[in-house]
Amino acid sequence: MTDTRDRLLDAATDVLLRDGAQALTLDAVARQAQVSKGGLLYHFPSKQALVAGMVDRLVGHFDAALTAAGETPGAATRVYLQASVEPRNTATGAAADRATAALFAASIVDPDALRPLREVYQAWQRRLENDGIDPAVATAVRLAVDGWWLSRLVDLAPPAPGLHERVYVLLTNLIDGS
Amino acid sequence: MTDTRDRLLDAATDVLLRDGAQALTLDAVARQAQVSKGGLLYHFPSKQALVAGMVDRLVGHFDAALTAAGETPGAATRVYLQASVEPRNTATGAAADRATAALFAASIVDPDALRPLREVYQAWQRRLENDGIDPAVATAVRLAVDGWWLSRLVDLAPPAPGLHERVYVLLTNLIDGS
DNA sequence: CGGAGTGTACCGGCCAGACGGTACAGTAGC
DNA sequence: GCTACTGTACCGTCTGGCCGGTACACTCCG
Numbered sequence: 001m002t003d004t005r006d007r008l009l010d011a012a013t014d015v016l017l018r019d020g021a022q023a024l025t026l027d028a029v030a031r032q033a034q035v036s037k038g039g040l041l042y043h044f045p046s047k048q049a050l051v052a053g054m055v056d057r058l059v060g061h062f063d064a065a066l067t068a069a070g071e072t073p074g075a076a077t078r079v080y081l082q083a084s085v086e087p088r089n090t091a092t093g094a095a096a097d098r099a100t101a102a103l104f105a106a107s108i109v110d111p112d113a114l115r116p117l118r119e120v121y122q123a124w125q126r127r128l129e130n131d132g133i134d135p136a137v138a139t140a141v142r143l144a145v146d147g148w149w150l151s152r153l154v155d156l157a158p159p160a161p162g163l164h165e166r167v168y169v170l171l172t173n174l175i176d177g178s
Numbered sequence: 179m180t181d182t183r184d185r186l187l188d189a190a191t192d193v194l195l196r197d198g199a200q201a202l203t204l205d206a207v208a209r210q211a212q213v214s215k216g217g218l219l220y221h222f223p224s225k226q227a228l229v230a231g232m233v234d235r236l237v238g239h240f241d242a243a244l245t246a247a248g249e250t251p252g253a254a255t256r257v258y259l260q261a262s263v264e265p266r267n268t269a270t271g272a273a274a275d276r277a278t279a280a281l282f283a284a285s286i287v288d289p290d291a292l293r294p295l296r297e298v299y300q301a302w303q304r305r306l307e308n309d310g311i312d313p314a315v316a317t318a319v320r321l322a323v324d325g326w327w328l329s330r331l332v333d334l335a336p337p338a339p340g341l342h343e344r345v346y347v348l349l350t351n352l353i354d355g356s
Numbered sequence: 357c358g359g360a361g362t363g364t365a366c367c368g369g370c371c372a373g374a375c376g377g378t379a380c381a382g383t384a385g386c
Numbered sequence: 387g388c389t390a391c392t393g394t395a396c397c398g399t400c401t402g403g404c405c406g407g408t409a410c411a412c413t414c415c416g
Contacts, residue, residue, distance in 0.1 A: 004390080021199070021286040025375060036392045037377095043390095047376065107332055108199040108286060118334060125335040136344035139337050140322050143345070146334075147324030154285055156296060156324075157303040159317050166314040167321070182365080203401060215403090217366045225402065 005043050007033045009053055013101040021108050026050075051109045054102035055117050061099070062120045066127060073132025074175040077141050080128065081171055084145045085164075100153045134178040141171050183221045185211045187231055191279040199286050204228075226288045232280040233295050239277075240298045244305060251310025252353045255319050258306065259349055262323045263342075274327040282331075312356040319349050 011033035016024050026047060030040040044050040065083060069076040084099075106113040128138040144167075151158040159167055189211035194202050204225060208218040222228040243261060247254045262274040284291040306316040322345075329336040337345055 020289045022288075026377085027375080036394090038380095038393070039391050041377075045377090103332065103334075104285075110200075111198050114332065114334075121335045125337075129341070134348075135341060136348045139341055139345050140348055143323075143325035143329065143337075144318050144321040145325065146328055147321035147326075150324055150328050151321065154281065154292065156281075156292075157299045159303075159321075163307070163313060163317055167317050170312075170314045170318055204403080205401075214367045216368060216405090216407095219403070220364090220366060223403085 004033070004035060004039065005053075008035060008040055008043055008050070009057055011035075012050060012054060012105065013098050016101045016105055017097060021104060024105060024109075048110045048113065051102070051105045052113045055106050055113050058099050058102040059116050059120045062117075062124060066120075066124055069127075074138075074178075076124075076127050076131045077133065077138045077175050078172075080124070081141055081145055081168075081175070084149050085168060097149070097153060100149055104153075133175060137174050137178045141175060144171060182211070182213060182217065183231075186213060186218055186221055186228070187235055189213075190228060190232060190283065191276050194279045194283055195275060199282060202283060202286075226291065229280070229283045229287045230291045233284050233291050236277050236280040237294050237298045240295075240302060244298075244302055247305070252316075252356075254302075254305050254309045255311060255316045255353050256350075258302070259319055259323055259346075259353070262327050263346060275331065278327055278331045311353060315352050315356045319353060322349060 008029060012024065012029045015028050015032050019028070026037060026040060029050065030037045033040070040050075044053055065079055066076070069079045103114070103117070106117070125139070125142070128142055129135040131138050148158070150156070158164075186207060190202065190207045193206050193210050197206070204215055204218055207228070208215045211218070218228075222231055243257060244254075247257045262277075281292070281295070284295070303317070303320070306320055307313040309316050326336070328334070336342075
């Protein structure tokens with residue numbers, strides 16, 4: 001069963017988001033996943049392998065979203081916006097948080113683990129630059145989205161609900177009107 | 179001399195930006211600052227105190243910038259944009275990198291150390307929302323800027339030089355035209 | 357004037373504990 | 387008998403933090 005594998009990956013992000021990066025230890029992850037430490041090391045022979053696994057999963061999601069985006073102008077930019085930021089402030093955005101967690105974990109434990117992510121991200125950026133709309137608009141929207149989930153992750157003054165929607169509309173209009 | 183204190187703070191950000199979060203140890207910081215470990219611990223009795231010091235300094239800069247911004251419409255938003263992102267892609271943006279480093283260090287070592295920063299940031303966000311321009315525009319610009327320095331810090335597909343300027347112009351126009 | 361004492365800034369060795377990782381014997385299910 | 391674990395004992399290293407010193411400037415008192 002790859003079930004346990006996924007549970008371990010989930011557990012790692014849970015620990016990271018709940019207790020902070022400092023607390024991301026093999027013991028803590030194993031405990032969270034209700035797996036023995038031996039079991040964890042059976043699936044991920046090292047901590048690096050664990051965070052590499054987190055990044056891999058993230059890369060997979062990215063790739064899927066990238067290919068799933070349509071061909072109409074602004075399609076990719078819109079997908080990127082919607083994937084990270086719901087129109088309404090549902091405050092969950094679980095997928096985006098998971099992404100950030102993986103990013104975070106990697107940059108702490110093993111910056112090299114980010115390499116595959118960098119490549120997919122670069123591909124995504126290229127896709128945005130050729131999205132049938134002004135590349136500057138697409139890039140600005142992307143950066144805003146990145147800033148958005150960062151602000152939520154670190155809880156640095158994320159836009160209040162009312163403003164949240166207005167910013168979302170603004171970005172959407174930006175995409176449409178270019 | 180508070181000279182040594184500042185040198186230690188600088189050393190901490192240097193180590194973090196150069197060698198990654200993993201390498202941010204008391205020994206490494208002391209070595210970088212050419213101070214003994216005892217000397218470090220004289221100024222900062224714990225690692226938490228060290229990152230708290232980093233955040234404090236950042237908060238100070240924020241406060242200064244906040245009061246220094248003028249009163250004309252969009253002044254604060256423009257300051258925020260210019261502080262983090264040079265019009266040309268000078269690739270340095272040292273101040274912004276320093277900010278990120280402090281943020282990073284805090285979220286790893288002691289998430290609670292971010293509290294004072296959260297408050298200043300919230301104040302800054304309020305200031306942006308009352309900047310004489312559409313609050314949604316101000317917020318969107320802010321988020322884009324946040325995303326910008328994040329992309330540079332983690333090296334996740336930061337906009338290429340040519341695009342960099344176009345995005346900068348786009349954001350500036352957004353501020354002016356609202 | 358001189359000696360004693362006080363506070364600041366810093367040195368550097370050391371230790372306890374945490375953490376990553378190994379090893380290995382055992383087991384439940386297919 | 388193989389996969390997918392469990393459970394535990396253990397090791398070496400790294401790291402945060404403590405502590406006993408030292409150098410030195412300054413001050414207070416007789």
